[in-house]
């Protein structure tokens with residue numbers, strides 16, 4: 001038997017820059033089991049419901065690497081209209097958490113990754129000329145049947161109006177499509193500058209203005225909007241009603257926030273909350289998908305859902321699909337175990 005060679009993966013003890021520069025040089029040569037059935041992403045045919053969420057695919061080389069490991073929709077990490085540095089280490093702080101039911105305070109840090117971690121990157125981005133060239137390079141090498149989605153976010157200045165925020169989102173989205181992206185995802189789980197409180201997705205009217213501007217910029221290209229945690233059915237309904245006319249789908253959940261404390265009870269990250277990803281958010285995210293799916297069904301809309309949060313097994317994929325997701329995206333689990341996509345495919349086939 002061949003000795004098992006450990007596949008390259010993100011090293012959380014190293015900086016973001018180091019991991020960007022140490023993307024796997026070679027594509028793995030592996031057997032990728034097919035997933036039976038007919039699958040779509042924003043209505044476009046794909047070979048499985050398996051995709052990767054915005055975050056772990058730092059650049060084209062990481063993206064092509066995971067495309068070869070059994071994923072069919074690859075989301076290029078969130079990009080901006082200007083370069084932005086990453087937050088200092090730790091960028092991935094393991095936590096000990098029960099399943100979350102909403103934002104939390106004082107979550108204990110853990111020494112080892114037990115399934116969940118606090119994500120602290122600050123959405124770094126290369127300068128537009130760099131990421132646009134990399135997106136074009138990536139699309140030229142990605143197998144034609146796989147979809148490249150590019151995540152974008154605005155970089156608001158303190159004095160900006162909602163209009164300026166919308167224009168910055170739309171500019172990045174247009175650049176992504178011009179560079180060859182098959183789809184765009186806008187991250188609305190980001191601060192709403194115009195109201196100066198809460199996040200953009202929590203203010204559906206403002207979010208609708210941005211979504212309309214993005215749609216105008218990208219024509220008929222598939223358009224996904226990433227949102228954060230929602231438990232309230234009235235807010236979910238407003239989100240659907242204001243974003244539905246412009247988006248092809250909603251992806252959820254973009255982590256659930258928590259403050260984190262160290263072993264001596266000392267606050268980490270300066271006491272500021274961070275997004276928790278991994279096992280801890282799965283049940284809340286599946287419930288959120290089910291809530292949105294019901295409301296979309298009641299309205300007889302053709303708005304698709306991408307389930308995100310805590311997926312590492314075929315069973316988790318099935319839970320999201322049963323809740324009403326068209327497809328699923330993984331983040332944390334692929335960084336811990338690059339073979340997770342292959343494993344899920346084998347489990348789905350069994």
Ligand SMILES: Cc1cc2nc3c(=O)[nH]c(=O)nc-3n(C[C@H](O)[C@H](O)[C@H](O)COP(=O)(O)O)c2cc1C
Nearest residue numbers: 053054055078187253254277278309310330331332
């Ligand atoms: C390392 C890392 C970086 C992330 N960066 C982004 C990002 O730039 N934009 C974004 O919309 N979400 C980002 N996320 C959130 C993920 O897309 C995903 O919504 C979240 O991690 C939940 O999925 P998981 O439980 O599979 O990790 C990031 C997550 C991780 C783990």
